[in-house]
Structures are given as structure tokens and as C-alpha cells.
Amino acid sequence: MAQTTTLIATARNEGPFLLEWVAYHRAIGFDRIIILSDPSQDGTEALLDKLASTRAITHIPRKEQAEIDTKGFRNRAYAHALTLSEVQQSDWVMVLDIDEYLNIHVGSGKLNDLFAAMDKLGQTDVISLSWRIFGNAGQTSFVNRLLLPRFTRAAPADQVLHEKHLGVKSMFRPGPVVRIGPHRPRLGPEHRNGRTTTVWRNGSGKDVTDILLENGWALTEDTRGTTLAQINHYPIRSNAVFAAHHLQKPSLTGEQRPLTLAEHEVFNTNHVVDSSITRWAQATTTEIKRLQSFAGVQTAHKNCVQAFQGIIKEMLAQESQNPNSPVLDLMNPEAAQAIMQQQVANIAAAPAAPESAADMQMVDPNDLAPVWLADLRRSQSKRGWFYSDDTFAMQMTTRSSDVLIVSFDNLSDVNDTSLSRTTWGYSFYRDEGWSHMGVMAYEKHWFRDERLFNFLEGQVKTGIFKRFKQVVFTGTSMGAYAATAFSSLSPGSTVLAFSPQSTLANDLVPWEERFVSGRKQDWNGRFRDAAETVKNAKTAFIIYDPYCDPDKRHAARFRGDNIVRLKSWYATHKSARFMRRADILKDITRAAVHDTLTAESYYKLYRARRSLPWYVAGLTDHLIEKKHTKLAAGLAQYLHANNRHGLAQDIENRL
Secondary structure, eight states: OOOOEEEEEEESSOHHHHHHHHHHHHHTTOSEEEEEEOOOSSSHHHHHHHHHHTTSOEEEOGGGSOOOOOSSHHHHHHHHHHTOHHHHTOSEEEEOOTTEEEEEOSTTSSHHHHHHHHHTTOOOSEEEEEEEEBOOTTOOSOOSSOSTTTOOEEOOSSOOOOGGGGBEEEEEOSTTEEEEOSSOEEEOHHHHTSSSOOOEEETTSOBOHHHHSSOOSBOOTTTOOOSSEEEEEOSOSSHHHHIIIIISSSOSSOOSSOOOHHHHHHHOOOSEEOOGGGGGHHHHHHHHHHHHTSTTHHHHHHHHHHHHHHHHHHHHHHHTTOTTOHHHHHTOHHHHHHHHHHHHHHHHHSOOOOTTTOOSOOOOGGGOOOHHHHHHHHSSOOEEEEEEOSSEEEEEEEOOSSEEEEEEOOGGGGGOOOTTOOOTTHHHHHHHTOEEEEEEESSSSTTOOHHHHHHHHHHHHTTTGGGOSEEEEEEETHHHHHHHHHGGGSTTOEEEEESOOSOOOTTTOTTOOOOHHHHTSOOOSTTOOHHHHGGGSSEEEEEEOTTSHHHHHHHHHOOSTTEEEEEOTTOTTOHHHHHHHTTOHHHHHHHHHTTOOOHHHHHHHHGGGGGOHHHHHHHHHHHHHTTOHHHHHHHHHHHHHTTOHHHHHHHHHHO
16 A cells, blocks of 8 residues: 655755756656755745745745754744644655755665665664765756756765764654654653654665664664665755855855865765666656646746856855955866866775675776767757767757857867867757757867868758857857857858957968967868857857057958957956856857847946956956056055955066
8 A cells, every 4th residue: 555755845945956856756646845945045935935836846945844852943833733734644754855855766766665775674664764865966066957967976876975974864653752853753651662663774675773863863784774765965966056055155055054175075086987866767757748728937047047147146146355265266167177086096996895795887087978979868858969089079859949158168278188078168058948059179280180070061061050040159169269260161150259250271370479389270162250250140259458569460461341340458368267157158159149149238247357366366467467557556445345356466576
């Protein structure tokens, strides 16, 4: 006979993650989900109200919770939940946080499969399931995409890296319970003193009553078990999410003690792959779509995402004032990837574990599957292809027929030899839902390859570009040359080129002395001069630093009614990176794609540069080089007045 189940959670500033969490736990079989909220900054309560109107959950906001003398909003909410008749009448009750997912290994992965397995073992009153800690998978930014398919790197199954990894979350029969805690329930005295028989099991069905009956929040390395089920715990999600939730003051969590930077290191475990929960990706997506079909749900979710993005943006702007900010260090994607790869390497170098314990896949960091391949396999966008040649490769993913982005690698990408390498801008284009053709370079050849020319022209013959309403070619530096040059393959396209070279042909740009490897290429024949081929584009945005003389000269070679030159002062030859640091690169790209980018809107966005230490340093260099010492001193005074004393002191030292 089916057993009724209730899931209890508290929520504060968890808006962007609620839909997936609710949809997943409904998919695996929870009959009732009760979420008790505390006042939030990101729209959590509004989304919960909309979900409650669909009857997918019961939402109990703070004002409807009983005033109970206890510390912390979670404990107060749990105490209120225990008084509810729907909780008391359930066969089983479970408490989870929004960053925790019940992952059942037995049977088809549903609750009834777990109960059936426990029933075979005999009496069971409480099931305490061990955490499996999942790290950031090398991801630093917050993106509005499903969590489960993206975060599949976890702590080893057969090793305990830290005692804080040993925590449990519990499912229990509510009758004997006198208090609910975040990790386990507290049972009445007749159960604790043994007068009423109680059986407490772990995630493998082993009896752990003697360990947990009285107290405790964790099991030991010897007593934990995950054969039947585990709790996928995502305490990091991405570094930006972790910083927003825990490192700000006050923290978004509202907990008495948010996690610290040291605990980020403890929980950021990416040593092995555990993708067992991703079998639920399709069912979760289907339920999300169903929920979004109800009035107001999708809009409320989008509002949460936008609010959370704003919170992160404001946090990073504040942290930019601190040259020693640990938050900004966390936002370094190269460092995050390096940490992950070192963890994988450490596990690979460790002595092999007994075969019975090695139940999760371990991979070499150089052999990690690229995210675009995982997306083609696991996301809704399953149409695409990959073509590899000696000096280049191309990857295509078809999503929307409205927009196709064609991006080209830059010089720094050439040094990435890993299989996990993605095409330039892939994650952003995917998150926007745009179709994407990414061209990767394996050499510093400036895309001067006859085989590449032939392949691209072959794609034109298939009509690939005509399938889309809008085609946008983009790249930076070497990639920007390619974007402007190959845009002729799709007449009427849009070009977004950051710091582009128009050509490296010596007879056309004899003053160009950079890029030795590029100037050695054969610049005869097709696509030799992007300043000519770009004339077939509808609009070509050429973004460059006017104080970088070679870039200024290249920009001047692009002429015509379709050319829009946009200045990126003090960005040097790194306009795209500069704008990404200023958090305006995505906005500029979106505007170009949607035909709303103008010189006026661009320069309005570009005002954000003023907060960048990079910009301040460039402006200072310019003023000192031109001997405008009074202006430089005035800049230092301005910075002091705006509490940016470190930058001001640097200028004064130089003066």
C-alpha cells in the first residue's frame, strides 16, 4: 500500500532554485511539499505564493508561523510545521534544505522503491541519509540553468575528506517526534529510554539506532551508508552564489552562522563524477514546464533570477573597492578550474580503493566531457554536430531558429588542449537560448586555413545560415578578424567585433608589428581583408581602444554606412575582457542580437567602466604620460572622497 509522504523545507533568498527543487521532489514521489519562508530580497515569497496557487506546494510565510521561543528561523519554522495536521497524518516526513536533493539509488529511484527496500529489512522508524558533497564543478558565475545536470562533481564515495562531510538528513515517522531539527528528529522519552522499540537506519539500511537515538547530526566513516539512497548536497552551487549567500554582511541565508571562506574550501569538492541524479533531468524539466504553465509562475521565477543577479552585481561592485577581496578571488574562473583539476589529479594519484567501494567514475581532467556534449545529450537541445580537423574544429548546437551566434576563438584559447574546452562564449549563448556555431582554433593561424574556408563555404551551400532570422558573427582579436571576414558568408548578418584586426597582410597593414605567428600566415586569396568582406553585413560594431594605436588604425580601415565604431577607452587590446570585468559584455551582446545597440546605448552602458580599477589605472597612465599631473591629483582626491583609498594612494605614490 502506498505510504503518504511530506517534505518540509525553509526558504530565504532561494528564489532562482525553487522551481527545480520542487519539480524534482515531486517527480520522485513526494505527496506534499511544505515550504516555510522568511522575508527575502529576491522575490522568494512571491514565487512560493504562485507555486502554492498551483497546489504543487503549501507556502507558509513568516507572518503565518507561530511565535515559538527558539533560535533561528529554520528551527522556528520546523517547530511550527510539527504542529500541522497534514504533517502528523503523514506516514513519512522529511526535512531538506533547498540545496539538498534526495537521491534514491534503488529501483527506479522513487520514494516507494526506498520504502520497499526498507520494508524488507523489518521495522524502520527513522532513515538518516548521508550527505554526498558536490562542489562548484569549476563554475564561478550564477546562471539561470538547471543545477542537477551542471554540478556533477563530488567528493569521493569511498573517502571522507572532512568530518563536516558526514552530516545526515532524516526521513521519519512523525508520531514519536517531539522536535524537528535540520539533521534529525528528536524522539519522545519512551523511545529514547527504550520502553518503545525504535529502529533507526542509515542509507544502506543498516541499523544505527545506538548512534543516533539520543543525539548527533552525523554518522561516522564506518557507519554511514549510501547503497539505497544519499543526499546530494550542493553547498557551493557556484562561487557567486556561495559568496552572495554567506560572505556578505548580513548574509542572505539569515542563519545564525553562515558558512565561511574556510568552509568554502571544505565543501568545494570536485574530485570525482557522480551523475546518478541526472536520470531525473527530463522528468524534472517536464514538471517545471507544467508548473510554468500556470499563471504568474514563470514571471515570478524570472523576477527572482533578475533580483538575484542584481544582488550579485551589487556585491561585486562593493567588493571591487577592496583590492584584497576574497570574493573577487573566488570569481576567477581560471583559478576555479585549476582547483578542480588539481583535486581530480590528487584522486587519480591516490592508491586505488577496494573495488567494492569504487562505485563512481573518476576521470582525468584532460578527458572531461565538454559541456556542449553533455548539453546535447542531456538538455532539451539535442540537435547539433561536431567537426574536427587538423588546425580547427567546429561545434554546432541548434536551439532557437530566431538567432544563430557564430563565434571564433581568440589567441589564449589555442593554449587549451583539454577535451573539456568549450567554444568562445558558449555558456552565455546557451543560457540565452540562442543557437550557436563555435569555431575553435588549435593553432595561432588567424583562421587562415583553406580547409576551414572550404568547410564554411560548404555549410553555406547547405543553407545553414538561411534557417535563422538573425545571424551574429562575434569574436575578439584574432576571433574578431574571423568574425568580420567570414560574415560575408551570411549577407545581412550582424557583426560584434572586439579589438579586431582587419588583416595581417603586410601589403595592407605594413605598420602592424604585433602577432608574429599571424603575420607569417598566407594572406592571399579568400577572406584576406575583413575591411572589404564585412561590407556585406547589415551592421558591424567595431569596438576598440582609441589609445591603442594599432587597434585604432585597424578600426579606421572599416568604412561604410554599415560600420559603427565604438570606443573602449583604456581597455587596451582587451576590450572584451575589460567589458566582462565591468559586467557589461552580456548586455552589449544582447543589445546587438536584438538590434537595439546604438552608440548612445553603448556609451550609457560603458559608464560602468568608472568603477573598475583597470579603468582607473589606464586613465592614470594616460594622465601621467601626458604630464597632466594636476588632473591625476584631482582623480586621487575624487577616489579618496568615494572611499577608494587604495587606488587613490597608488596614484599619489606615482605622482
